[in-house]
């Protein structure tokens with residue numbers, strides 16, 4: 001029995017970068033921990049995506065994957081609630097990627113902003129590869145394979161979800177035709193039962209006649225939250241809301257993660273490549289040492305110089321970690337030069353150390369027993385494959401390919 005309501009699915013992934021830092025935690029992971037109790041969640045390690053830019057040296061990959069998984073578990077992702085797996089253990093991602101590649105115009109991929117940006121940024125690498133161009137398409141396959149309602153991502157990934165929606169639309173347009181579609185869709189509406197029949201018709205009418213997208217969403221959730229209808233009817237009803245095609249691959253929506261600004265020790269965005277991070281499992285002495293040395297408002301040269309919290313990265317961390325009274329105390333003390341920077345940092349250090357200690361404690365079990373992590377992802381891969389198979393069977397049928 002799943003402890004969360006069936007139907008509304010969430011899917012997201014992360015490239016394996018090794019041990020995570022506070023920026024990763026506040027930017028994504030913390031959000032996942034909350035989502036797992038609200039939706040049926042699939043979270044995976046995108047190790048094939050790591051290869052698109054890091055194909056030359058793969059020695060660290062196993063380690064990076066393992067450490068990131070330990071962080072997920074230690075941060076509170078619960079394998080009893082969410083499905084956690086590694087992309088390369090679910091070869092269905094590759095199969096859907098290949099099939100989608102047949103219908104994806106090259107121009108769509110070349111136009112994705114990250115394509116040129118990343119090539120610019122990673123000049124030392126040869127990214128004029130087939131795999132790198134296909135990055136967003138592989139991501140589309142990752143997503144569409146699970147037919148999620150929502151894909152929680154940060155701003156930088158929105159374009160990838162957008163192309164995913166376009167590919168789904170194109171796929172449904174090409175392969176979602178069905179003889180007697182209207183008759184079957186009308187029959188399926190009745191299966192929704194009771195009040196939902198009228199609510200569905202109303203939502204469909206409002207969307208088709210007035211382009212009311214909120215009505216479309218209401219209609220979709222009426223369909224996706226219904227556990228009695230068959231998968232085929234579900235696709236018909238999702239498709240019928242918008243037009244005359246079966247929706248074999250429903251269009252997912254972005255669930256934009258509200259990301260606080262997490263500055264690194266030098267005041268720039270916290271990032272492994274800048275070497276300015278605080279690790280999610282860093283030891284207390286090191287956290288304390290780093291924060292004590294962290295950049296502050298440059299106006300406070302002497303203890304008696306007043307400062308401006310708005311110009312201080314330490315204060316951005318206060319905003320994330322400290323309670324309201326502490327933040328007030330810090331802001332006032334800063335502006336009036338009533339406190340020094342070290343004094344200001346003290347409660348922050350205590351709080352960050354306390355938060356990290358909980359995570360360190362939970363990580364220990366997995367560090368001491370790596371088999372535990374392996375078992376979790378093996379089981380996750382098997383659950384993911386079951387879900388992926390359902391989609392692929394229908395994709396194959398729609399494309400007139402023989403069942404596997």
Ligand code: TRP
Pocket residue numbers: 011012013014015046049138139142143151152153157160
């Ligand atoms: N491209 C994402 C990133 O760099 C990782 C990713 C791969 C992903 N596949 C995904 C995220 C599917 C969401 C859904 O962060």
Ligand code: SF4
Pocket residue numbers: 296297300307308309312313314315330331333334335339340341342344345
């Ligand atoms: Fe930053 Fe606090 Fe120093 Fe002000 S007192 S500059 S907020 S560390």
